[in-house]
Every structure is written in C-alpha cells, then in structure tokens.
Amino acid sequence: LTLMEFYVYHQLRALGVSPKKIYLAHETLSESLDSKFPFANAKILTDRRTIFFEGDFISADKSMQYLLEKVIRPFCKKIEFGSDSLPARFYPLGKSKAVVVDPEHQFGLPTIEGTNILAETIYRMHAAGEKAAKISKLSDLKKSQIDDALLYFKAA
Numbered sequence: 001l002t003l004m005e006f007y008v009y010h011q012l013r014a015l016g017v018s019p020k021k022i023y024l025a026h027e028t029l030s031e032s033l034d035s036k037f038p039f040a041n042a043k044i045l046t047d048r049r050t051i052f053f054e055g056d057f058i059s060a061d062k063s064m065q066y067l068l069e070k071v072i073r074p075f076c077k078k079i080e081f082g083s084d085s086l087p088a089r090f091y092p093l094g095k096s097k098a099v100v101v102d103p104e105h106q107f108g109l110p111t112i113e114g115t116n117i118l119a120e121t122i123y124r125m126h127a128a129g130e131k132a133a134k135i136s137k138l139s140d141l142k143k144s145q146i147d148d149a150l151l152y153f154k155a156a
Helices: 002-014 019-033 062-076 119-127 132-139 143-155
Strands: 079-081 087-090 099-101 110-112
Touching: 002 019, 002 062, 002 087, 099 143, 110 119, 110 143, 119 132, 119 143, 132 143
Parallel strands: none
Antiparallel strands: 079 087, 087 099, 099 110
16 A cells, blocks of 8 residues: 555656645545545546546645546556455556566565466576576466566566
8 A cells, every 4th residue: 555655656746746735635635535545545546537535526726636647547557446445456567467466465575466476486587597488387377477577577
C-alpha cells in the first residue's frame, strides 16, 4: 500500500502538481475514507472520467482531478483489488504479464504468478549464463513466464 501511495505521489509530482496540493488531497481523502492509504483505494482509483468519492467530487480543484485521473487510470489497470476495496495484487508490467507482487507469496516480492518462484531467481539464473529454455525446463515454467521475469528486471 505504501508503495502505491509513493507511486501516485511521484507521478503527480512528475506532472507538476505541488507537494502542498498533493498533501491536501491526501489529507482530505484520508479523513473521508478513514484510511491511511487513500491513493490506494478502489473507491478513488476505479473511476474512468473524473475522480469521484462515493458519488461526490473530491474537494480539489479541476486541474487536480484531471491530473489524478491521468496518473491513476493507467496505474489502476495494473492492480487487482480485493473485496475490501484495497489492492490485493500488483502487476508491475500489467495483468497480461506473469510477474506479480502479492503479499500472500514470498512476502510481497515479485514472483511468477501462480507460483512461489521469485522473478529475481529467474533473472539471476539468466545472468549467470543459463538459457531461457533450460530455466524453463528446470523451473517448470513457460518460456513466456521466463521472458516476463527478464523483462521485469530489464524495466527495473
């Protein structure tokens, strides 16, 4: 949750939103949602055109709403929300790729979805000279899963 909060903050700063405006929006949403992590809440993140909070506009100026949506929409596509409206899993490369950050597996370190195999293990094997085909055979993973783990570390 903290990682997602930092991500949203960083993206807003990159778009030129002042730290003061971000802090005020965070404080307002934190109180309204009764959450320490309002930027990581499905009630805020799931809207497609404007930022709503339980049917009402958030107390922020129009440019803040636009910038939040611009940051959150693509990020939201990488998150799987649980029934409590909080993120359950994060797919850093997108949901179509095999790498997932899931606190239920390997203490939230990036793994290959559906396994406890760390993406870093795949990367280290490849960096040590193993070919993707051999890693695939040794780990009982598809080549596409190996490629996704390597892509994740290349992107990182």
